[in-house]
Amino acid sequence: MSGNVDTALSRFIAVTVPRFVQTGKLREMFPIWERHGFHVTPVHFYQPLPDTQSLPETLWHEPSKLVGIEMNDRLQLDLLRSHFPNFRDEYESFSTRQTSEGSRFHLNNDLFDGVDALVAYCIVRYFQPRLIIEVGSGYSSLIMGEAAAKNDRCSLVCIEPFPSDVLSKGFPGLKYLVTKKVQDVDVNFFAQLEPGDILFIDSSHTVKIGGDVNYMFLEVLPRLKPGVIVHVHDIFLPFEYRRDWVLEEFRFWTEQYLLQAFLMFNSEFEVLMANSYLNYCHQGDLKAAFPNLASWGGGSFWMRRRLGKTD
Template sequence: MNRKKLINFYLKIRRGLFLIINFFFLNPVNLEVFKRVAMYGYGSDKCLKKGFLPLPVHFYSPIPDIEDLEKRKIWDKKSELKGIDFNQKKQLILLKILGRKYYQECRWPLNPTKNPADFFIDNSGFSFGCAAILYTMIREFKPHRIFEIGSGNSSQVIFQAIRTNQKENQINKTSYTIIDPYPGRYVINREVKYNRLIKKRVELMNPVIFNELGKNDILFIDSSHTSKIGSDVNFLYLDILPRLRPGVIIHIHDINLPYEYSKNYATSECFRQFWNEQYLLQSFLTYNHNFEILLAMGYIMVDHLKDFKLAFPTYDSKIHELSSGSFWMRKSR
């Protein structure tokens, strides 16, 4: 059974479970109980111990009113990004440079190979666009150090780019650090080669470690995407980004600016997430002249898809179905 058939089989099983849950557990009586817990907090301590918490849809709550958002056509809007230099022309120039120099190296198989370290396109979280820009940024800027927060398919791409750089120049080596409390199999088994693995939540780390990063080094962030009390996102934006040395290049994953997060995140019964990291990022960049935007792939893949296809002729939208939410910026001073 191939990978797509397995995924479809899994989705059918999950849909069946949802039907059972809806029929037996989400009946009017139980829903009224959940509503009372959400409104008045009775029993919320017990809910938290089980890892969930009913919350009201209320103006004091972080849970939005979906019907209200749809009426206001939130998902059709494009932010003006007032107070931010979005560097549209410079983004396209860099895109062309990266594509012209390295696009031929961005030929990845659709499905997994026998080598677990090899990146493949048909994965669930890291698109061709994300991979192509990550790979070519490492090839172009040749960082001495890379810190990756949150490992995954991106680790395969990073390893490949580092390996290619080192084949070209044995002297300029890259030290690769992975920070992830729950690394994947190919990281644990060292199928993807790295210099240091820190199995720790990033928000529990001493911020001083990030002083190791210097000019053209890369801080790759793939966080929980959620700003909340004590979160990794708060730690990274409030404690780490401001302390970085000039010249450090930063990647942030799953950013759609200037567009809203995908409507599917808020409306899908199977995957309902209310991420808010990109709002914090937009606030962070407003009137902030210490950081410059290099590439916003969520913008590029919508407003300048033709330019991306010209830069990377190996891209095929029929095969490479996932869009890109990679956001690249640099600490300028």
């Protein structure tokens, strides 16, 4: 019975919504729907949401040639082959299940896991930042906190408007928590990042008016000092966002397109580690560095403002 009701409601909505659009009632109804937590918009080329039924199947399998971007394979592989293995005893000791201490990182968490987690750990351990500012927090906070605790004089600051209990209570390596949307944090806050420090971004992943991604890419990144390292999460270049995320979960994310445009012909920033790219082009090296993982796909993208470059 419930299935029949759902079908009937869907058909009713499909018939009635066009009437609102065609009669000019959309302006009146849009704020009402928005107050109830929904946006109802027409399928139209001016809308940011794609017409999913028109997306070709080839879209998900053809890699971008990343024109205008130097992927820095030599540097990526040098880190992977020559430096990250120095921390193998440490990163292979992580538990694969949650411990009684909820404030400790563990693998198999399905959120910030596998290659992304271990690369983040190694980058913090190798580059020895004095300060890490993390935008968007979770398991990534825990593993960077573990690495920060092993380094000398490394502080982790998290910006998270909706913190979990673990984050609110604190954990080893965390200096303090900022409970604001990042776009409400003054841009000068990021001026404290010095060469070798890390700005770790795990955002809403959506380019939109007044959004966090716009703020980070258009206001914060251009002001960073030379030598500051930047992480952006859920970047699948040279490929599209995951097919199942788009067509089944309706995640219409756009951040990686802005990142790709940001890096094209950009001599100010250099690629440090691009996990999805490495899995596509150099999977054997990922396997050699992290042999005990079940898979080697990832979505972390690391870059750095070049030393010697300034505004």
